[in-house]
Structures are given as structure tokens and as C-alpha cells.
Amino acid sequence: MKDRLVRFDWAMKKLLRNKANFEILEGFLSVLIQQDVIIKNILESESNKQSEDDKYNRVDLLTEIEGGELVLIELQVGGQYDYFHRMLYGSSKLITDHMDAGFSYDKVRKILSINIVYFDLGHGEDYVYKGITDFRGIHKNDLLKLSTFQKEKLTNLEHVSEIFPEYYILKVNGFNDLAEDSLDEWIFFLKN
Secondary structure (H helix, E strand, C coil): CCCCCCCHHHHHHHCCCCHHHHHHHHHHHHHHHCCCCCEEEECCCECCCCCCCCCCCECCEEEEECCCCEEEEEEECCCCCCHHHHHHHHHHHHHHHCCCCCCCHHHCCCEEEEEEECCCCCCCCCCEEEECCCCECCCCCCECCCCHHHHHHCCCCCCHHHCCCEEEEEEHHHCCCCCCCHHHHHHHHHHC
16 A cells, blocks of 8 residues: 555554544545444444453454444555454453443344455455354255344344344455446555
């Protein structure tokens, strides 16, 4: 990536933390996750170490959106062979850091992990990927769904996958600079 006067990672960490600029971040997130997003606030992006040998975790940007979901945004310029593991660790750490002792498990916060990478991550032809957790039967290939009782108790959920983190990977360098939709316009901005 060429050096620029203002790099996006700097802008994200400095400018987008300002409440006056939330509309920019809301626009990007709304296009990416395909629903209207309103940012409630920017949260502290450094996790606490629970013990001396606990892994330190500092994220580029952490927001809470209107539905209570936590949005973790990471920007990685240098290649990292274990980046998928880093994504998993970051979202898992967020879940545990935002749970208090005595809370019931239905209070676990939904995590959206958005990873903007400027290196070749994995093998694939696309430049935007989304990962969700679905459970499929081994024998009948059916999708495991919430029971009627669970739907009554968990009124804000329709699918089991809504409980688990969603992962987005934007492989910016894989974009061909031809914007065909609103998301492509954002990828062009991130790249150029």
C-alpha cells in the first residue's frame, strides 16, 4: 500500500471516534451489513488482562450500535498467517469482557467482526466475505432452528446463527477498482 498524507487506519482511529463523524461510519456499516445502523457510542478498545499470562487485545475501533451489538473493526496492513485465529480470539475476548458474573447466557452480546485487510488472506476469488455459524445435520443436512419455547423466551431472535459472531473480511487489494454498487464504492475508498 502506497504511503499517503492521510491513511485510512489513522482516519479510522482518530476521525471516526468523533461523534460528529459517526454518520460516515454508520454509512459504511449500513452498506456492509445491509441494514440501517445507528452508532450509540465508541467503546474502549483495550481489553483487560485477567491474569499475567492472558493475551493482550487492543482493537482498532469498537462501537456499540443501536440493537446492542458490538462492532469490532480491525484494519491489518501487514500479512499475518494466523489472522483467522486472531479474528476468533478478538471476538471471543469481546464476548467474555462484556459479560458480568451472574448474568444469564441470553445476555451474551452479538459481535460483528469487520476485518479490513491489505494482504492476501486465504485463498478465494472474491474480495468481500461474510461468515456466520449455522448448524446442519450430519445425516439429514437440515438446519437446526430455535424451538418454539426458545422463540418465546428469546423474542429478539429468529435464527440460531444470530447468536454467534458474524465475520466480515474485506480483502481490499483484491478489488479491481470498478465500483458496481455502494459497497464497491466503500472498498474503492478504502483502497485508494
